[in-house]
Amino acid sequence: MRIVFMGTPDFAACSLKKLIEEQFDVVGVFTQPDKPRNRGMKMQPSEVKIAALEAGLPVYQPESMRDPASLELLRSLKPDILAVVAYGKLLPDAMLELPRYGAINVHGSLLPKYRGAAPIQWAVLNGDAVTGVSTMYLSHDMDAGDIIFTDSTEISEQETAGELFDRLADMGAALLVKTLRAIERGEAPRTPQDHSAATYTKQLTKEMSPIDWGKSSFEIIKHVCGLNPWPVATAVLQDVTFKIFRVEADDACSAAPGTILAADKRGIRVACGQGESVRIIELQAPGKKRMRAADYLLGHPMRVED
Numbered sequence: 001m002r003i004v005f006m007g008t009p010d011f012a013a014c015s016l017k018k019l020i021e022e023q024f025d026v027v028g029v030f031t032q033p034d035k036p037r038n039r040g041m042k043m044q045p046s047e048v049k050i051a052a053l054e055a056g057l058p059v060y061q062p063e064s065m066r067d068p069a070s071l072e073l074l075r076s077l078k079p080d081i082l083a084v085v086a087y088g089k090l091l092p093d094a095m096l097e098l099p100r101y102g103a104i105n106v107h108g109s110l111l112p113k114y115r116g117a118a119p120i121q122w123a124v125l126n127g128d129a130v131t132g133v134s135t136m137y138l139s140h141d142m143d144a145g146d147i148i149f150t151d152s153t154e155i156s157e158q159e160t161a162g163e164l165f166d167r168l169a170d171m172g173a174a175l176l177v178k179t180l181r182a183i184e185r186g187e188a189p190r191t192p193q194d195h196s197a198a199t200y201t202k203q204l205t206k207e208m209s210p211i212d213w214g215k216s217s218f219e220i221i222k223h224v225c226g227l228n229p230w231p232v233a234t235a236v237l238q239d240v241t242f243k244i245f246r247v248e249a250d251d252a253c254s255a256a257p258g259t260i261l262a263a264d265k266r267g268i269r270v271a272c273g274q275g276e277s278v279r280i281i282e283l284q285a286p287g288k289k290r291m292r293a294a295d296y297l298l299g300h301p302m303r304v305e306d
Contacts, residue, residue: 001101001184004079005048006030011169012085013047015106018173019083020055024180028077032088033061065089074098081183083176084138096138101183103138106172108165110134110150112198115143120168121161122201125226127218130154131164133172135179137190144198147191148179157221158246160228209234213257217249217276235280237268238302245290246282253277255305263302267293 003026005016012031019026029052037044045053052059062070071094082103084091096103109119111134123131132152139145151171155164182188209231211220224233224247233244237260253261255271262269268280284290285300 001025001080001180002027002078003081003083003180004028004030004074004077004099005052005083005085006087006089006091007048007085008032008046008088009086010047011108011165011172012087013051014169015083015085015173015176016048016051018177019180020051020057022177024177026055026057027079028060029057030060030062030074030087033063065095066092071095071098081180082138083180085172085176090142091138093140096140104148104176104179104183105136105138105143105145106176107134107136107143108168108172110152111136111143111147112193112195114201115198116201117203118201120165121204121226124155124159124161124164125222127222128155131168133168133175135175136193144193144195147193148182148188149175151175158225158248160225162229204231206231211235211244213270214273216274217272217278220272220278221247221249235270237270240285242280242286243284243290244280244282245284247278247280250277250279260302260305262304263297265294265297268297268302 003024005019005026007016008031016029029048031046031048034043034045036042049059060073064070074095075098079099081099081101084103085106091103109123110132114122130152132150134150135148137145153167153171179188209227211223211233224244227233228245235242235244250269252275253271254275255261257272259271260268261271261277266279269277270280271277280293282290283293283296285296
């Protein structure tokens with residue numbers, strides 16, 4: 001079965017590497033054009049491009065998938081199926097209909113929940129106990145195609161979006177292999193989604209970073225975990241804006257949300273909503289490295305406000 005793979009970030013690269021490891025016949029790889037990144041803004045290849053070149057696979061980076069030349073390029077590869085993982089570009093119907101087995105996709109949620117961008121981060125932000133990955137047939141509407149397989153996993157209280165991202169990338173790669181094997185055997189199930197149950201997510205932004213101390217301790221923990229590693233939660237403590245990387249629930253209190261209750265070797269305890277409090281365990285001050293809050297306090301004591 002001739003496979004054309006389409007993907008861009010490290011989540012997709014994990015799937016491509018798995019296909020290579022399992023010796024699937026990947027005849028071409030599409031990924032987004034190189035983009036300027038990091039401080040020097042030098043042009044950088046995507047993680048999928050790096051993985052493809054290391055494996056000696058041909059790489060294609062069209063600016064637009066709606067350009068007729070892109071369709072002709074895909075047609076020239078004679079794919080039996082398209083395997084699409086976080087490509088970042090919508091495919092026109094003509095491309096979806098070209099391969100005899102159509103196009104399949106790996107998505108980082110249990111569809112129809114969390115269609116759209118950043119489903120992994122939103123599962124953490126919303127405090128979900130369980131999430132997972134889905135494989136589906138691509139259709140005209142975004143993330144609305146028939147489900148093939150799903151695989152679920154629990155989210156621990158302190159698991160960050162970055163940690164969950166890595167786990168789901170591995171799960172998605174394994175599920176893609178299972179899906180392709182089933183399609184090869186003619187045994188792949190096809191279950192229509194319940195569109196009435198669909199929910200949608202949006203991209204994360206830096207404007208989401210500030211912690212709302214009026215929220216419960218659980219909500220604050222999930223806010224911090226869901227925005228790690230990007231854009232990272234922030235908090236202004238005594239006129240200094242910190243990046244916050246880890247908080248833990250602490251004892252009940254009667255102080256106003258945002259009040260600093262303690263600043264000691266256990267970290268910085270702050271009052272929050274519902275008569276609760278949290279303790280900041282890891283933070284980063286402007287111009288400093290990420291560190292334990294207790295270590296920061298050794299050279300920068302804070303006054304207790306309660």
